[in-house]
Amino acid sequence: MDKVKVGIIGAGNISEYHVQGYEELPNVEIVAVCDLDNEKAEEYAVKHNIEHVFTDYNEMLKMKELDAVSVTTWNNSHAPISIAAMRAGKDVLCEKPLAMNADEAQTMVDAAKETKRLLMVGFVRRFEKNTDYIREVIEKGELGNVYYAKTGYIRKWGNPGGWFCDKKRSGGGPVIDLGVHVIDLISYLTGKPKAVSVTASTFNHLGIKSYIKGMTKYNAKDYDKNNPYCDVEDSATALIKFDNDMTLNIETSWVLHTKEDNNYLMLYGDKAGVKMEPELEFYKEHNDYFVEERPIVQEEKNKFAAIFQRETAHFIDCIVNKVECRNPGEDGVAIMKILDAIYKSSELGHEVKL
Numbered sequence: 001m002d003k004v005k006v007g008i009i010g011a012g013n014i015s016e017y018h019v020q021g022y023e024e025l026p027n028v029e030i031v032a033v034c035d036l037d038n039e040k041a042e043e044y045a046v047k048h049n050i051e052h053v054f055t056d057y058n059e060m061l062k063m064k065e066l067d068a069v070s071v072t073t074w075n076n077s078h079a080p081i082s083i084a085a086m087r088a089g090k091d092v093l094c095e096k097p098l099a100m101n102a103d104e105a106q107t108m109v110d111a112a113k114e115t116k117r118l119l120m121v122g123f124v125r126r127f128e129k130n131t132d133y134i135r136e137v138i139e140k141g142e143l144g145n146v147y148y149a150k151t152g153y154i155r156k157w158g159n160p161g162g163w164f165c166d167k168k169r170s171g172g173g174p175v176i177d178l179g180v181h182v183i184d185l186i187s188y189l190t191g192k193p194k195a196v197s198v199t200a201s202t203f204n205h206l207g208i209k210s211y212i213k214g215m216t217k218y219n220a221k222d223y224d225k226n227n228p229y230c231d232v233e234d235s236a237t238a239l240i241k242f243d244n245d246m247t248l249n250i251e252t253s254w255v256l257h258t259k260e261d262n263n264y265l266m267l268y269g270d271k272a273g274v275k276m277e278p279e280l281e282f283y284k285e286h287n288d289y290f291v292e293e294r295p296i297v298q299e300e301k302n303k304f305a306a307i308f309q310r311e312t313a314h315f316i317d318c319i320v321n322k323v324e325c326r327n328p329g330e331d332g333v334a335i336m337k338i339l340d341a342i343y344k345s346s347e348l349g350h351e352v353k354l
Ligand SMILES: NC(=O)c1ccc[n+]([C@@H]2O[C@H](COP(=O)([O-])OP(=O)(O)OC[C@H]3O[C@@H](n4cnc5c(N)ncnc54)[C@H](O)[C@@H]3O)[C@@H](O)[C@H]2O)c1
Pocket: 009, 010, 011, 012, 013, 014, 015, 034, 035, 036, 037, 040, 055, 057, 072, 073, 074, 075, 077, 095, 096, 097, 122, 124, 162, 163, 177, 219, 220, 221, 222
C-alpha cells in the first residue's frame, strides 16, 4: 500500500489531536476534511494543508482514494457516519462514546463485520504508559484477584456546553463523556469482565454556570456563553458489578460544589492494590510489613498529545500491518451497555441487571 489516505470528519477540538498523530506518521497523508461549518472546515484545511474540503460526509466518502477516516463529530452522528464510511470501504477510528446507546453501537459493529472493515473506538486512555504497566502487573497475577475498583472523574466547573449539553446530540452528560473513559479503563485493565448489574443515580441540579469568573474550561466548538440550555446530568454515581465478582464504584461530574477537580483510580486485589491516579503507587506486603512501591513510568511532557499519537499510530498499524486491534468496536458496545444501564437505573430508582 502507498501512503494511507485519511479523512477527518468533524473539525473540532479533539480532531486536532488525531491530526497531530497522523502528521507524525510518514506513511499517512491527510487528504480531506469535513465539517458542517464550511468556514471552519476551510480554515482547518489551510492550517493543516489538506486538499479536499466537504460539508457533507457522504460526498467525502465518494473519494475513491480515501482509505480511512477519523470520526470526531457529535456523538449522535458517530453511528451513521461510521456505518456510511465502512459501507464506502473505509476503515474507521471513531471517538468515544461509540454511539448514543448500545443498540446503535451494535449496528456499527454489525456493519464492520458485514463490510469487513476495521472499526476502532477511541478509548485513548488505553494508550497511557501506566495502563500498559498495570495491565502487565495484573496479567502476571501480582494483584491477585481484583475484587474492588474505585474511580472518580470529577470536574468542579467543566461543562463544555454547546452540543455536549443537548441530549439529542450527545446522549448524556459526564457519564457518557468522562465516565466512559474510566469505566473502560478499569474494564480493560482487569481483562474485560462482563458487567452484570448497575445501581446508579444521575443528578441535574447545577447546569452550565456560564457566569462563573476566575476559571477556564474546555468548551465545545458551538459553546455559547449566553445559552444556558442543558438537558443532561451534571454529575452521577454508580455501583457496577461484574461477572468476575469485581465491584466498581464510580463518580463523575461536570459541575459540582466541591473544592477542586479530582481524578482518581484504584484497584484492590487480594495480593496487592494499585493507585493509577493521581499517581502510580502499589500497596502490598513484604516481610510481614505493609509496603508502598512507586514504579518509575515516565509519561511524555504532553501526555495528552502522546496518547493520541499512539492511538492513531495503532489505527494505521492495524490497517497496514493487520495487527490485532487493541480497541475493537465490540468493546465500545460493552461499555455502552453499562452507560445505558446507569441512565436506566437512575430513571427507575433501582438496580438494573444486564
Ligand atoms: N478521547 C477524548 O479524550 C475526547 C476528548 C474530547 C472529546 N472527545 C469526543 O470527540 C468528539 C468530538 O468532541 P469535540 O470536543 O472535538 O467537539 P467539538 O464541538 O469541538 O467539535 C465537533 C465538531 O464536529 C462537527 N460536526 C458535528 N456533526 C457533524 C457532521 N454530521 N458532519 C461533519 N461535522 C460534524 C461540528 O461542527 C464541530 O466542529 C465527541 O464524540 C467527544 O465525545 C473525545
